[in-house]
Amino acid sequence: MTELLLKEYTATNCVGHGRLETLDALRAQRGGLAPCSFEGAEIDTWTGEVRGVDDERLPASLRRFDCRNNRLAQLALRQDGFIDAVAQSAGRWGRRRVGVFLGTSTSGILQTELAYRHRDPTTGTLPADFDYAGSQNSFSVADFVRQALDLDGPTAVICSACSSSAKVFGSARRMMDADLIDAAVVGGVDSLCLTTLYGFHALQLTSKGPCRPFDATRDGISISEAAAFALLERVPNSLNANAVRLLGVGESSDAYHMSSPHPEGQGARTAMLAALETAGLEAGDIDYINLHGTGTPSNDTAESRAVAAVFGTAVGGSSTKGATGHALGAAGALEAVICSLAMQHDFAPGGINTRSLDPTLGIQYLVENRPGRVTRAMSNSFGFGGTNCSLLLGRAG
């Protein structure tokens, strides 16, 4: 496939706002999870809440998009000069030549959950100020971001659960190859809501403490929220050595079960191999794998089998969800940003919270940060419905 440049990128999550705070937390192996206190949820679990989301005010012209998810989107867009970088691209290529492809799993559903609590006691109608298109509909976040950034290129939301914001890189890549666009804003935004808290709890997939990916006694996920964005362009003739490129995208389906991965990780393996193939690379070319690593017994077992089949124990990997929690539809973009930070700052982040590594898993799992050049990194994202996506990113030099 045609390689793309990550011209700018940013992430806001429970360990911090923007790249620098995220990098500092990763370097210090510091997590952002805390006991769940969201919206009166009575669930014995930990979550990763982003600080300051409620303080965010949307501009008057975009007030109809006001909801936690879009506030989080705006908070993240404001970091790292991202808005200026997009404006530069739009100025250069034209606002119609910049696409917007974002992933989310629950969009602004929290707004609907709250509206249902405030139904008219006699008629059952929802409050007059509830705006479906501006909040609940999955497209809301892309429509908001497109308008906030004053872009007018092809726009869509990919809503494939926890692979959503990895798969957006694939859509952008195709639109770029088809010459429909010259640049794309890709990313993911997912925010805390009761649907996911109570839903994962019903599936008995929420951890009682901070999640412990690949630990022998891991007991589930820590739900979190995040927004992460990247500005993609074609690779110019000359690049700084530490510029990050998208080298490959691999996608597959499990054809197995709606909420459990294939036990041997077949779909995950196919996605990783496809990413390598589209990049024209081999397993030995990869220096670090950011694992999906949710911390559920079944995911980490299945993913380990897939990783062991493709990489053996030769390539170190970790799940950064111990620090950031599982940001669901934003996880793919968040972890692509983490891979980019690792490559630009010469370290492979170790997974935190993991006390006794599951000895049956047979992969090289990093629990400490590993200093040294990371030239190419893979990031795995898998989701309900058996949807799998592996991204391959690499430094220019």
Add this chain to the structure above:
Amino acid sequence: MAKLTAQIEGIGLVGPGLEGWASSAAILEGRSPYIRQPTVVSVPEGLPPAERRRVGLVVKLALGVGLQAIAKAGVQPDTLPAVFASSGGDGQNCHEICLALANDERLISPTRFHNSVHNAAAGYWSIATRSKAASNALCAFDWSFAAGLLEAVTQVVVDQTRVLLVAYDAPYPQPLFAKRPISEAFGVAFVLAPLTAGSGNALGTVTLQLADATADRMSNPNLEDLRASIPAARALPLLQQLAAQKAGVINVEYFDGRSLAVEVEPCS
């Protein structure tokens, strides 16, 4: 710029008074009268019994039109990439969850939760057809059909592969219906193929371009009502053009008053 052209090898269609492509084509062409009736959604083949019990109307609808399209195209689903486009997914399921969360107990069943993902239809499709190919699940509000068609044809052209596109929507119950009045269940599916695929049984080709034209409408007021009130039914003018086997350009509604111009070239 590479032309965004694909052959249409098969069509599936289910909507109010529309059951399958052959009889619907006659209606759209004006050879048969259009009689609006509630949408009939049948139980799709291929799902294991446990899954069959778990799926709602929306998933049955999406799988049903997808299976129609691949049958018409005579292609196997197991290696066929798919694009699923829907404005709201399973509105009934979403309503049940919000209702439960508004109660003190806040009990959601596991099935209800995993059915709430927007890519539920894509997941069940993969299980039912044993397809391990990539699938995408898109949303672009009222413009989900245009966004799905653009995504699918781009994939056909760039990756030189057949792609199944399924666009589907169904009504929310009250009180959400009042805020998002999708009138009826409607699903449409296309098997799209590269020009080089040479299957010999294509219904026509489509070439896409982003444009600024007003969206085409249906002249039959009942069909126009469907087009305007169901995002997936924004496909109707394109379907009418394909049914008539006439060359021409159809503008499908895209956001901000823009359009996706679809140039139709019949094969016969």
